Amino acid sequence: MSQHSGTTSPHTEDTRAVDGSAVADDSRGTSRRHFLGYVLGGTTLMAAADLGLFASPAEATIPTIPSIPELYDLNDLLTHAAMPTANLIAISVNEDGTASFALPRAEVGQGITTSTAMIIAEELELPLDKVRITLAPARPELLFNQLTGGSNTTISTYTPIRVAAAIAKLELLKAAAILLGDTIGNLVAKGGVIEAPDGSSVTYGELARKAASPTTKKVEVDLKSSAGFGIVGTPQNRIDAIDAVTGTKTYTTDLQVPDALPTMICRAPTLNGIPLAIENKAEVLALAGVTDVALIDTGVAVRAETFGQAIDGVRALKVRWQDGPVAGESDASVLTRLKKAELPMPALPKNPLAKTVSADFTFWFRSNSAMDTNSAVADVRNGKATVWAGLKSPIIAKQAIAKELGLGEADVEVNVVQSGGSFGRRLFHDAALEAAKASKAIGKPVKLMWHRADDARVGRAHPMATSRVRASLLGNEVLAFHQSHTSVETDFRHGLGEIVTAMAADLPAGLGNLGFAETIFTLTQEVPYNFGVVLQTLAETDGRFNTGSMRNIYSPDVRCANELMVDLLAKEAKLDPYTFRRKMLRIKAVRGVLDKVAEVGEWGKAMPAGTAQGIAIHKEYKGVSACLVEIDCRPETVNRKVRDAVTGPRVTKVTYAVDVGLPINPRGLEAQMQGGINDGIALALTSSLHLREGHFMEGSWDNYFYTRQWNTPPEVNVIVMPPSSDQPGGAGEAGVAASFAAVACAYARATGTVPTEFPINHGEISFEEKPRVPPVPQSPTDGLDHTY
């Protein structure tokens, strides 16, 4: 269990900037612009920087006021974890005038290839379309520095990438000075061309070889001042947009690897059940198109000419299974267990005049399934393995695959492919490891794809959790605010856990001896209000499920519980939710976004009965956000009918404001917030998994109710706040927590009932469960009856 407490006297105004550093004192050194980097020996120019570079020194003290994440948060940990590894990332300038860079992170839709290209284009003075970004394969020498998570990519790579680009530009200028017979100071680099005052010029392409260095050398460089930015901070379209709309963007299952035939797995009827024997192998092998059938530890692999024939094979298999670890259990039994693990809440301060306000919430299991199901291509033959997959933690994947196959790491090549979404799922290498096992067992290359039913039922889920909140209120002052979060264990064995373990000794005092779940909880959760004695704790239990984060680990649930409590306190204090938040917030940047949504979203306007507004805030990823929603809970809306769907209350309008410090690409940020809003709506209203008889029931998108067009708000307005810092914050997850909380608050206000479980519809099963044996449904044959 972890605890951090801080006493804040009511009404202290904290003028901290978004990142927690005092406004006046530039203690994080964010204005530092002089750095050291390298020119690498080679025949064309290659400039490099240490990926561990960061523009600020590590914070080393833990304050009691304010809470820990304000001065040292998960992003600091992820960023600082890189520092001792001292490994280089390099930008090459090519003879065709382009620059190329292999990003040691995974693009899963969050837009980091675009923002990275923008950062390079800016510093290198090159048009955006001349920058080529690829995804680096697993580079074990980067140790911890190849993990895409915690919305940390831009935060941790911004400075090193700029340094490498600045060195490349400097070397080009040096070479141009010789060629054009002038001094560097007189030359101007712009748009990939260097020009002298006399009008003579030379292109980067022409300089690529001339600027090359035969040996590696150290170079000092000054970064461009943000005042001169022309690309960073401007809205840009995604660099992969044309590929996406023409169907040429390549995901793992689109790869054409010779002989890597479609492969699917037949899985157990209970979660994580184990196959004991195949009873009809010959029969299945005789099916049209089926080439191989092999038992592996997670099920039975069927390889075929087409995925359709692999599905036929999976459906025809008769397998003897050993029940999985949760056989016979249901949501209710897991919740009972979870409640037993809840720790006693600490006593609130004794004050006979104070009123205690309590609320308990349950958050059910949710699936982080992406559109692109778990997949991987693997070729394991002759003592070597080559794997392709969408991997946010490829080094760990490579190590695990090597270990499983009994190969040396040097004999395992792991390539990172763009994926169709992640939401936490691709931090794990489940499919890559399984594909490697299948390929080894079969002795041929495989293209493994999980069926949607597998992805929903067996794929990772956000753990079930309870959150208990207690607050003590005297008049309209909050004396204390306690929150105890209890969760089914979150699996961090994908690298983040390893980072925390390795960093333990370097963490601020008192944190080093916590388990990593507690460490992460402590580094991410905070209450940005003046609520007296603030205490937030985490307890985790029950490691039998396949879990992971889902567009954040704890924050959406914790924040939702938190903000519902804030509304309850506001009611007790007889203040409106906006006024109360405004009065209690102790962080100026949060108040900025709160005021923004209240103004633009017209907080407090008259709303018909059965409809209401809800407002909430969030602070994380070195950024702050606020959300104002309008919800319609009138019967005619709630009861509207859509075939095989959940309708229910409709969020009709959303106003969202986000301040991420320095927004690199405001258009990409807007997109991320819009996505986060739809996630928040799903978490509040419609999407959860139901465990029955030891397995999850959901096997399709018409069972698991992620937000659909009939649920999405017809009106969405995202406001990207102007830069408030010269360092970027995270974007990938920043849209979810405030949206979830605002929808929950709006629902409570519209219906007069504060929901106690999420999503609110979890109690009804709104679909007919698909069979568990066979584990995947057959494709229909009536498609031509449904053309339009």
Added chain:
Amino acid sequence: MPEQSFVLNGEKVTVDVADDVRVLWVLRDLLGVTGPKYGCGINVCKACTSHINGKAFNPCSVPVGEVGDDDEITTIEGLPDTAPEDQRGPHGLHPMQEAWLERDVAQCGYCQPGQIMAAVAVVRRARDEGRQVTDADLDGIRNICRCGTYTRIREAIRAGEQSM
């Protein structure tokens, strides 16, 4: 093995495969046409949405044996060619694809070929009924986008409708 023939993106194709194999696998696994995506295989997610004789359909739910020699299947790869030359946009694409670019709709992009093919069919259907696309039409689109790009999809369909 039976020979299956149909017209794919304007060209006649013939494949040796059993009648019951769904068109999605014929396209993706045998012909290497990977624009239509797999998202469920049971006509729910709509990631595979393509056109047959100008109408939206889901190839994961149609056995290839049901497709006739003269049936014309259009996948996202063939969509630009279905637009008259003067309607194609600055990237030489179908106006709906151009609208998608203009609004920067795609996030991970996985669902987007299906979204665009559905959008074109929704506009055509409204047109055949002599009307404009309505909010109810947009609410009725079943294609899932797990990245939650719905807001921009709605905007792009309205824009694409204008230039189609």
